[in-house]
Amino acid sequence: MRIVDRNYLFARGWKSAAPILFFVPGFFLYLFIAVGPSLATAVYSFTDATGIRGIAINWIGFENYDEFLFRGAASRDNIAALTRTLYFSFFVTTIQFGLGLLLAVLLKRRLRGTAIFRTIFFMPVILGVAIQGLIWKLFLLPSRGPAAQVFEWFGSSSEFLGGQPRQAFIWVIVVQIWANVGITMVIFLAGMQTIPEELYEAARIDGANGWQLFTQVTWPLLTPAVNTNFLLNIIGSLQAWQLFLVLIGYRPGTQVLGYLVFAEGFGQTSGSVTSAFRQGYAAAASIALFMLVLIIALSANFIVTQREKKYMP
Amino acid sequence: MTAAQEAPVETPKRQPSMKGTFKRHKLLTYVVLLAFTVLYVGPLLMLVMTSFKSLPEFFRNPTGLPESFGLSNFTEAWELAKFPSYLWNSFFYTAVATAICVVTSVLVAFPIARGYFKGANLVLTMYIVALFLPPALIPQFQLILNLGLFNTRTGFILLFLVNPIGIIILVNYIKSVPRELDESAAVDGCGYYRFVLTIITPLIRPAIATVTVLHAIGIWNELVLPTIYLTNDDLYPVTRGLIAFEGLYGSNWPQLAAAVLMLMLPMLVLFLFLQRYIISGLTAGAVKG
Numbered sequence: 001m002r003i004v005d006r007n008y009l010f011a012r013g014w015k016s017a018a019p020i021l022f023f024v025p026g027f028f029l030y031l032f033i034a035v036g037p038s039l040a041t042a043v044y045s046f047t048d049a050t051g052i053r054g055i056a057i058n059w060i061g062f063e064n065y066d067e068f069l070f071r072g073a074a075s076r077d078n079i080a081a082l083t084r085t086l087y088f089s090f091f092v093t094t095i096q097f098g099l100g101l102l103l104a105v106l107l108k109r110r111l112r113g114t115a116i117f118r119t120i121f122f123m124p125v126i127l128g129v130a131i132q133g134l135i136w137k138l139f140l141l142p143s144r145g146p147a148a149q150v151f152e153w154f155g156s157s158s159e160f161l162g163g164q165p166r167q168a169f170i171w172v173i174v175v176q177i178w179a180n181v182g183i184t185m186v187i188f189l190a191g192m193q194t195i196p197e198e199l200y201e202a203a204r205i206d207g208a209n210g211w212q213l214f215t216q217v218t219w220p221l222l223t224p225a226v227n228t229n230f231l232l233n234i235i236g237s238l239q240a241w242q243l244f245l246v247l248i249g250y251r252p253g254t255q256v257l258g259y260l261v262f263a264e265g266f267g268q269t270s271g272s273v274t275s276a277f278r279q280g281y282a283a284a285a286s287i288a289l290f291m292l293v294l295i296i297a298l299s300a301n302f303i304v305t306q307r308e309k310k311y312m313p
Numbered sequence: 314m315t316a317a318q319e320a321p322v323e324t325p326k327r328q329p330s331m332k333g334t335f336k337r338h339k340l341l342t343y344v345v346l347l348a349f350t351v352l353y354v355g356p357l358l359m360l361v362m363t364s365f366k367s368l369p370e371f372f373r374n375p376t377g378l379p380e381s382f383g384l385s386n387f388t389e390a391w392e393l394a395k396f397p398s399y400l401w402n403s404f405f406y407t408a409v410a411t412a413i414c415v416v417t418s419v420l421v422a423f424p425i426a427r428g429y430f431k432g433a434n435l436v437l438t439m440y441i442v443a444l445f446l447p448p449a450l451i452p453q454f455q456l457i458l459n460l461g462l463f464n465t466r467t468g469f470i471l472l473f474l475v476n477p478i479g480i481i482i483l484v485n486y487i488k489s490v491p492r493e494l495d496e497s498a499a500v501d502g503c504g505y506y507r508f509v510l511t512i513i514t515p516l517i518r519p520a521i522a523t524v525t526v527l528h529a530i531g532i533w534n535e536l537v538l539p540t541i542y543l544t545n546d547d548l549y550p551v552t553r554g555l556i557a558f559e560g561l562y563g564s565n566w567p568q569l570a571a572a573v574l575m576l577m578l579p580m581l582v583l584f585l586f587l588q589r590y591i592i593s594g595l596t597a598g599a600v601k602g
Contacts, residue, residue, distance in 0.1 A: 005428055005429050005430055005431055005433070007427075007428065007429070008427075008429045008430075009495060009496055009499035009500075010495075010498075010499045010503075010504065010505040010508065011504065011505065015504075015505075018504070018505035018506060019423070019424040019429045019430060019505060020424075020430055022420040022424075022505075022506065022509070023420060023421050023424050023425075023430070025417050025420070026417030026418055026420055026421035026475075027421055027436070029417060029474045029475050030421075030439075030440070030443070030475045030477070033449075033453065033456070033471060033472065033474060033475055034443055034449060034475040034477065035439070035443050035446065036449075036452070036456075037449035037451075037452035037453040037456060038443065038446040038447055038448070038449040038452075039446065040449075040452035040455075041447045041448065041449065041450075041451055041452055042447070043452075044451050044452055044455070049451075049455065051454065051458070053458050053459065053461075053463075102345070103346075103349065106342050106345060106346055107346075109339075109342060111339060111342060111343070117346050117349075117350065119585070119588060120350055120353050120354065121349065121353060122588075122592065123353065123581070123584065124353070125595075126530055126534075126580060126581075126584045126591060127534070127577055127580060127581075128530075128533065128534025128535075128536065128552060128580075129534065129536050129552075130534070130536045130551075130552040130553075130555050130556055131534075131552075131555070131573055131576070131577045131580075134555065134559060134569065134573050135356045135357065135359075135360055135573065136356060138356070138359055138360060138363060138566060138569075138570060139355065139356040139359050139360075141375065141566070144372075144375040144376070145359070145375060145376070146355060146356075146359050146376050149376050178352065178353075183595055186592050186595060186596055187595070187596050190592075190596035210338070239448075242536060242537060245536070245537070245540075246536070246556065261448075261450065261451075262450075262537065262541075265450065265451055265454070266454075266540075266541050279451045279454065279455065282450075282451055283451040283452075286447055286448055286450065286451060287447060289447075289448075290446075290447035290448070294445075297445070
């Protein structure tokens with residue numbers, strides 16, 4: 001059997017195996033550390049695996065799922081975390097999408113200084129969660145920080161990240177959007193660059209105003225970028241939890257599903273990883289999160305396809 | 314004044330009035346952009362100003378300008394934690410893992426793009442599907458643990474050797490390189506490896522740069538994996554080191570701010586130089602539909 005395709009023109013004989021030989025290491029790594037473990041998550045979710053080497057792993061069927069969803073106070077917390085994940089995702093997606101679009105539209109006008117503005121708004125993306133989180137922890141310092149000062153001017157006050165769970169949760173949403181709106185913005189900007197300028201000119205000659213230019217030209221022709229951002233924002237925000245780790249830690253009443261997986265699988269505090277943690281249970285939680293992402297992403301994808309049919313027949 | 318009375322004069326006036334609207338729009342645009350800029354620069358400014366204050370000064374006047382611009386916070390923070398070691402570790406992990414990832418990715422992407430072996434399309438589909446699979450977190454941990462690589466540099470680097478998005482970017486780019494090139498090189502007796510290394514690689518440099526930058530940033534900024542896999546602070550990268558520093562000295566904000574500032578500086582400088590590649594990487598394929 002020949003593995004190498006007929007259109008391969010380089011050496012014949014044993015040397016023709018070269019593309020396969022060089023292909024194998026990368027592909028092996030992919031199977032071994034990416035796809036394999038990814039699929040194995042489902043397998044682990046049916047076991048009582050711990051994070052300790054040498055302890056036997058037993059098959060326990062649907063036990064983890066049963067416990068995760070239906071048993072006692074913990075399951076009620078889990079369901080609450082699930083709902084919270086949906087809230088988080090909804091607010092992050094809609095606001096980040098809206099602000100990203102607004103910024104892109106404003107920067108598209110090519111006024112003086114737009115390159116600098118774009119750099120500024122994109123900057124947090126490359127700083128990473130640890131630095132994003134610490135910067136905002138300082139900015140939101142209760143009673144002393146700049147944000148507290150602003151609240152004071154308006155005769156109000158807030159405990160910010162240290163306040164009620166709901167309050168802390170809202171601030172994490174704010175930071176999440178602050179940190180990632182730059183990605184949404186540059187994707188919109190890249191999409192806008194593919195719209196031919198003549199279309200705007202033609203529409204202007206026909207007497208279209210700014211708003212009409214946006215709704216009749218920009219928005220329909222931006223469909224690919226709109227769809228990408230919509231899906232990326234939904235999937236990204238459902239899985240995001242790292243800012244919770246940096247900003248508020250594992251606090252009851254604030255966790256989202258992603259954080260729950262981490263906390264159950266690896267312990268709530270960092271550094272003490274090797275003590276007995278419930279990795280089977282965490283794997284089940286992680287499959288639950290995956291199902292949630294899958295269902296929502298598929299529905300979103302359905303909406304997106306309908307939109308594409310409408311605008312790009 | 315009625316609309317009917319105004320109608321005849323409107324035509325000649327149209328030009329200046331449109332200019333007026335344009336100016337007003339322009340002003341409004343700047344106002345909105347500047348408002349956002351305050352939200353972005355404000356937190357950074359607070360960080361910079363805090364890093365120059367002494368602790369008592371910070372308590373007295375947390376938001377104002379610092380009284381002087383001494384560097385004592387920076388030197389003290391530098392001595393309190395193993396920052397040179399964190400920086401070196403981050404650099405080491407990022408460089409080694411990115412190099413291996415990019416080289417293997419090019420060698421995977423090229424035959425896929427050319428269809429040089431059977432099932433190439435299936436393999437490409439597998440890389441795309443990988444983007445939607447459940448997170449590998451738990452089994453990956455079991456794997457590293459059972460290989461005896463927990464809390465080691467090797468085990469940590471192993472986690473960053475694969476980048477499916479990178480493969481997709483490379484495959485798409487290689488497809489734009491004309492196939493005739495392969496044919497004439499083969500006819501001239503050029504070997505496969507030499508061809509990929511000396512002819513294809515320079516031609517796909519923009520895609521390689523994009524993948525490199527994207528992958529490297531991901532590793533440099535990763536916080537969760539070092540939290541899970543590294544318990545020895547000699548092995549900490551910058552992100553984990555910063556959080557550990559916060560845990561120990563977090564109440565001393567001026568020092569912490571100085572540490573954050575020092576550790577974010579390399580990234581910030583790189584960003585200003587590589588912005589184009591970073592942005593092209595993040596938007597690659599996003600707008601083609």
